[in-house]
Amino acid sequence: MRPIVEGVLSVARSHFRTKRLGSQTVFTPRPALDTGEPNVTAPPKPQPDDRWDVVPIGQIVLVLGSAAPPDRVQLGLITGEPTGSTVPLVVEAWKSPSQVRDTIHGVTPMARLEWVGLEHSEIQAQLKALRATVDAIPIDVIKLWQAQNGQPARLETLMAAAPTLEEQVATGITLMRRGLLVWKRDGSRWIPKPFESLNDQALITRHLELITQVGAQVTHTKDGRTGTLTGRGGWLQVEVRWDSGTVELVKDGLVRGGE
Known part of the structure; x- marks a missing residue:
């Protein structure tokens, strides 16, 4: 209680x-x-050095172990007031009910206060279900990188640009997992890398061309299916609405423009 x-x-x-x-x-x-x-x-507005001190109980956060690579990011739930360098925090796959603050790498806009009173294992089950939902949402890190036009931003700002809470959480997860391919981090700031410093420049250029062609007809290069581009995508993937009615993420290299 x-x-x-x-x-x-x-x-x-x-x-x-x-x-x-x-x-x-x-x-x-x-x-x-x-x-x-x-x-x-x-x-109070969070400041760069104390931003984790003001995270409300019930907030969903992005968590990463000190030695873990960014693609191992997990969701967590703040369950109490911080004490010293630790905060009550239930994480998807961690046993401990509290963590050091440095494991928090981002605060999502989503709150689930109704989960706070649940048992540890029940909170983890809810977090895993949420993770499955947001992992199914396509987030285009390259499109987001282009939209920033070289301007740095905090992860919370980049998440807030998405239209729904689930997409905001998905944006945070995807940026943590893939973002460092086209961004660099400086403390709490995410800075877009210059295009000329990126690997796979030709692939990135083609991807940016494809996602701007909303409604354009495309053909699957292997099975011949035809459909239209939705303007959404993932990492070097485009979302296609096939003529059959199904919507699917497809690698950029597997679609060609309609004849």
């Missing part, structure tokens, strides 16, 4: 003053204004 109560209060911090009393957090309602309206204070 306590994690649920603290989670609710953490979301409503703008209505309360907080202070520490021993090991407890004390919440005091802010007095009403003279107008009778609630005295609401905007929550």
Whole structure:
């Protein structure tokens, strides 16, 4: 029960003053204004050095072990207030109920406060189900790289550009797994690499040409199926709506323009 109560209060911090009393957090309602309206204070904006200190309970985060490669990124759920260098955090495949803050590599816009009171294994099951959902969403890292036009951005900003919460989480996962092929990281900033420094420049150029041809007819080079491009894609893949009605991600090299 306590994690649920603290989670609710953490979301409503703008209505309360907080202070520490021993090991407890004390919440005091802010007095009403003279107008009778609630005295609401905007929550503090996270700064580069303390951005993980203000992650609300119930928030979905991107987690990576200290020695793990970026493609091993996992989803996690914040389940309590941080203490020192650790934070209560349930991760997809980790046994410990708390982790050091440095394992958090991004804070997604998605919150699942209703999961906080579940058992550890139940939270993990929910995280794995969410992971299966977002892994099925195509995210085009190259298209996102091009859209930034060389301008650095935080991972949270890049995620927020996606239209739905699931796509925002998928963007974070995909950037962690594939992003360093066309981006470099400088602390919390993601900086697009110059085109001339990239490998496979010809393949990237063709991919960018394909994804701009929304509605263009294409043919599968192996089985002869025909369909149209949707404008979406993955890593050197385009999404095709085949004439049969199915939608599929196909490697760029397996489609050619209609005759």
